Amino acid sequence: MALDDSNGSALDIVAIKKDFPILEIEVHDGKRLVYLDSASSSQKPRVVLDAMEHYYETTHANVHRGVYSIAEEATALYEGARARVMRFIGARSPREVVFTKNVTEAINLVAYAWGRANLHEGDAVLLSEIEHHANLVPWLMLKEERGIELRFIPMAADFTLDLDDLDRLVDGVKLVGVTAMSNVLGTLTPVRRLADAAHAAGALLLVDGAQLLPHVATDVAALDCDFLGFTGHKMLGPTGIGVLWAREALLEAMPAFLGGGEMIRDVSLDGWLPNELPWKFEAGTMPIAEAIGLHAAIDYLDGLGMEAVREHEVSLTAYALRTLTRRHGDRITIYGPSEPDQRGGVISFSFGGIHPHDISQVLDQHGVCVRAGHHCAKPLMRRLGVAATARASLYVYNDEADVDALADALDSTADLFLTP
Amino acid sequence: MPGLEDLYREIILDHYRHPRNRGELDAPPAHRVEGFNPLCGDEVVVYLDVDEAGDVTDIKINGQGCSISQSSASMMSAAVKGKSAADTRRLIRAFKALMSIHEQKLDGDGNETGESEAVAPDPEVPLGDLEALQGVVRFPVRIKCATLSWNTLAQALDEAEAGAEAKAD
Numbered sequence: 283m284a285l286d287d288s289n290g291s292a293l294d295i296v297a298i299k300k301d302f303p304i305l306e307i308e309v310h311d312g313k314r315l316v317y318l319d320s321a322s323s324s325q326k327p328r329v330v331l332d333a334m335e336h337y338y339e340t341t342h343a344n345v346h347r348g349v350y351s352i353a354e355e356a357t358a359l360y361e362g363a364r365a366r367v368m369r370f371i372g373a374r375s376p377r378e379v380v381f382t383k384n385v386t387e388a389i390n391l392v393a394y395a396w397g398r399a400n401l402h403e404g405d406a407v408l409l410s411e412i413e414h415h416a417n418l419v420p421w422l423m424l425k426e427e428r429g430i431e432l433r434f435i436p437m438a439a440d441f442t443l444d445l446d447d448l449d450r451l452v453d454g455v456k457l458v459g460v461t462a463m464s465n466v467l468g469t470l471t472p473v474r475r476l477a478d479a480a481h482a483a484g485a486l487l488l489v490d491g492a493q494l495l496p497h498v499a500t501d502v503a504a505l506d507c508d509f510l511g512f513t514g515h516k517m518l519g520p521t522g523i524g525v526l527w528a529r530e531a532l533l534e535a536m537p538a539f540l541g542g543g544e545m546i547r548d549v550s551l552d553g554w555l556p557n558e559l560p561w562k563f564e565a566g567t568m569p570i571a572e573a574i575g576l577h578a579a580i581d582y583l584d585g586l587g588m589e590a591v592r593e594h595e596v597s598l599t600a601y602a603l604r605t606l607t608r609r610h611g612d613r614i615t616i617y618g619p620s621e622p623d624q625r626g627g628v629i630s631f632s633f634g635g636i637h638p639h640d641i642s643q644v645l646d647q648h649g650v651c652v653r654a655g656h657h658c659a660k661p662l663m664r665r666l667g668v669a670a671t672a673r674a675s676l677y678v679y680n681d682e683a684d685v686d687a688l689a690d691a692l693d694s695t696a697d698l699f700l701t702p
Numbered sequence: 703m704p705g706l707e708d709l710y711r712e713i714i715l716d717h718y719r720h721p722r723n724r725g726e727l728d729a730p731p732a733h734r735v736e737g738f739n740p741l742c743g744d745e746v747v748v749y750l751d752v753d754e755a756g757d758v759t760d761i762k763i764n765g766q767g768c769s770i771s772q773s774s775a776s777m778m779s780a781a782v783k784g785k786s787a788a789d790t791r792r793l794i795r796a797f798k799a800l801m802s803i804h805e806q807k808l809d810g811d812g813n814e815t816g817e818s819e820a821v822a823p824d825p826e827v828p829l830g831d832l833e834a835l836q837g838v839v840r841f842p843v844r845i846k847c848a849t850l851s852w853n854t855l856a857q858a859l860d861e862a863e864a865g866a867e868a869k870a871d
Contacts, residue, residue: 637744637768639847647706656743669743669766698710699718699769 292593293586295681301327301582302679313649316687321465321493321628321675322653323515326579330519333578334571345570346544346561360570363577364560367525370580371510372501377559378533380526381568385492386416388511388526389459391563392488393420395536396509397457403429406455408485410435410443410471411665412464415658417490421459435460437665441467441618445475452483460487462494462505466657466673467618468599468625470494477506486532492516496677497595497626499588502527514572518678519579523572526563533559540565583678591678598676599627602685606631609689613696617666627676630657633692636699638672644698645672648691708837709844710769713777718769723779725762727751732760733861737854739846744771746851750858756787756866763851770835770844775851777832787859794856796827800836801845 299305302325307315317325343353345360364376373379382388397420401407407421411434424430433451438444443460452458458480462473473489480487488509494500496517502510509532513524528536538545538556542565547555556562583591600622606614606629613634619625633641638654645652653673656663663669674688727734727749737746744767751760761783763775778797782790838848 639768639844640770643709643841643844644706655741660743663743669745698706699715 292590318674320677363573384524468628514576519576717773717776770847
């Protein structure tokens with residue numbers, strides 16, 4: 283995993299590929315697996331799998347409960363994972379780091395606990411047109427339930443957020459909620475500028491970091507956001523573990539979310555008292571092994587270096603945009619910013635009028651895995667004027683050969699569907 | 703391991719590239735029913751004209767979707783045009799039997815109302831070109847693409863019948 287300047291990449295992809303057992307499998311009679319769907323869920327390096335297996339084989343017990351050695355060790359590992367997350371995002375205290383199932387649960391937690399305490403009929407929340415359903419539906423539910431007003435930052439023609447009208451849109455809102463990187467377009471949004479605008483208007487900023495955290499070094503103080511959600515399984519970690527980071531004072535003031543074990547300080551038959559932060563928001567037995575897996579994933583990413591991860595992504599995205607345009611320019615439409623340094627490695631496209639499911643089906647026969655569909659962003663699909671797109675997304679284990687395999691498989695797709 | 707040639711048979715691609723009975727009918731008098739596959743955003747609109755006996759006098763297909771959903775709709779329209787209501791329903795049953803084994807597996811939650819019961823294939827109903835779609839069952843996620851237009855047609859027939867009964871009352 284040392285830096286390898288010989289091929290111009292910031293990462294040694296040959297070595298990295300060897301760290302991911304699944305990349306050794308073959309599909310469809312001997313085709314190597316070309317995994318280009320990491321924006322949906324990333325693959326896991328052996329160190330993550332080993333950490334979880336080792337935990338189950340040597341340490342597992344419930345946390346914060348048992349007074350015996352393995353229970354204490356399990357608790358230390360679980361809280362160690364929290365401390366690792368805290369350092370990874372520059373949080374000031376583990377009290378600010380709440381483990382959740384995923385980003386969806388993190389945003390729902392904010393919508394239920396903060397939203398129901400602070401949003402009333404007529405209050406406004408500002409979102410954007412490019413959000414994932416996870417940052418739309420919880421607010422649409424509050425709109426139905428409470429009659430809150432939802433406003434939306436529009437998408438500009440160049441697939442960035444159109445901030446021309448931001449001052450008017452943000453005026454009077456109580457919360458701004460945006461993705462930091464679009465899961466469809468790859469667009470990096472100007473989070474800091476939105477934070478400044480939100481705070482100037484007396485509003486809070488919630489950031490959906492599902493796509494950002496795996497690819498870009500993230501510091502909550504630099505972003506100046508108030509809530510940040512992200513998920514383990516898109517950043518080399520296991521499924522079932524996500525994070526809500528929030529300013530401590532906000533979490534302190536918020537009512538609890540799910541009720542049950544662990545989240546209480548005291549319970550009688552007459553009532554209950556909430557636990558301290560962050561456990562106040564962690565009801566029931568949490569995904570302990572998954573938190574430990576996330577710890578290992580973060581160690582792995584930091585071992586590569588998040589600067590190098592981003593550098594690799596920018597250069598490979600540039601190669602992919604160049605290659606797809608050069609080889610398929612007359613029949614491919616790519617939805618996203620054209621400058622690689624303004625976007626992530628998420629490349630959504632239409633191809634020759636062929637339905638994305640047909641594209642994906644043919645690519646699959648060549649071992650190439652891409653996502654086909656609406657990407658949990660139906661309003662954005664409507665805005666783009668398409669029912670669905672195909673989407674290739676890049677990560678640390680992808681290289682130029684993977685992009686070439688995609689371009690080759692698209693040739694086969696065209697041969698099958700575009701020949702009269 | 704099924705290959706692409708099992709799925710994308712030439713006759714299927716032909717119907718995809720040159721869809722039959724594409725368009726709209728005035729509704730009313732035609733019955734217009736929309737079918738959606740929320741998974742992939744496929745959409746089929748069936749326009750159905752029936753005469754007093756309930757026979758299919760005309761059918762048009764609109765909407766957009768993948769090659770399987772669009773070719774299945776096209777082949778369906780060609781197969782049922784001019785058929786009696788009873789023969790149309792027999793054909794729907796026969797086609798769904800062709801697809802049914804796997805569909806039942808996928809529909810363990812009983813999502814598709816009343817369609818999960820086992821349907822015995824009827825050797826008396828010739829499927830003709832439609833048999834080309836048999837390869838779809840080897841690609842389970844695509845079965846819903848193939849059955850979308852047929853479910854929509856069944857609904858249009860139901861509406862036509864209900865309309866005729868209401869008139870008769």
